[in-house]
Amino acid sequence: MDTAIKFCGLTRPQDIDAAVAAGARYVGFVFFPKSPRNVSLETARALALRVPPGVAKVALTVDADDAALDALLAAVPLDLLQLHGHESPARVAEVRARHGLPVMKAVGIAEAADLAEIDRYQPVADLLLIDAKPPRGADLPGGNGLAFDWRLLAGRKYWTKPWLLAGGLTPANVAEAVRLTGARQVDVSSGVESAPGIKDADRMAAFAAALGGA
Numbered sequence: 001m002d003t004a005i006k007f008c009g010l011t012r013p014q015d016i017d018a019a020v021a022a023g024a025r026y027v028g029f030v031f032f033p034k035s036p037r038n039v040s041l042e043t044a045r046a047l048a049l050r051v052p053p054g055v056a057k058v059a060l061t062v063d064a065d066d067a068a069l070d071a072l073l074a075a076v077p078l079d080l081l082q083l084h085g086h087e088s089p090a091r092v093a094e095v096r097a098r099h100g101l102p103v104m105k106a107v108g109i110a111e112a113a114d115l116a117e118i119d120r121y122q123p124v125a126d127l128l129l130i131d132a133k134p135p136r137g138a139d140l141p142g143g144n145g146l147a148f149d150w151r152l153l154a155g156r157k158y159w160t161k162p163w164l165l166a167g168g169l170t171p172a173n174v175a176e177a178v179r180l181t182g183a184r185q186v187d188v189s190s191g192v193e194s195a196p197g198i199k200d201a202d203r204m205a206a207f208a209a210a211l212g213g214a
């Protein structure tokens, strides 16, 4: 079975084209002002309209309130909301019910004890993004190019919700990450960039090729 790819933090039309050419299943737009990948609603709308059917358009937000989500959904055609902050399970359920889109909750992993977070969110999220926990004091809650110990996920086949592996993935390591974790879906941002916020089409193609894709 093919490994599905989410390219996150796309900022330019050519990034969409490169993601689609590489066989992306998802493309992600970051709405977090401190991020080098942050996009305005206007830019995100233009990018989203360029995405062909069959590729899911994901909005990544961090502890966004309902007013911000209302504005986002009014402006940008989207398929999925990714919650990448400290949203509680109750807030995930609320966002899902109020805004009518499937929700992916990011969970940060640094050690075995963190895996319990996955169990907390499974009942309420449609998908889970299992990412590296950001270092203490980091400016960004994700997109830091850091991997966690993938062996923590080895043999864990009991999760009931679809999940994506994220954190420090690159063309050079993604095949090994998939082998160790059994991930069927992966998410990458900085590992396919030439500079923060600037995606590199060759690296995106190499990432897909490393998984046996386009």
Ligand SMILES: O=C(O)c1ccccc1NCC(=O)[C@H](O)[C@H](O)COP(=O)(O)O
Residues within 6 Å of the ligand: 008, 009, 028, 030, 032, 035, 036, 037, 038, 060, 062, 084, 131, 140, 141, 142, 143, 144, 145, 146, 166, 167, 168, 169, 187, 188, 189, 190, 191
């Ligand atoms: O990418 C960002 O700038 C970002 C900002 C704020 C919250 C989350 C962010 N990224 C989350 C993602 O979905 C990344 O793709 C994921 O953390 C993996 O990033 P990387 O290790 O750079 O591949």
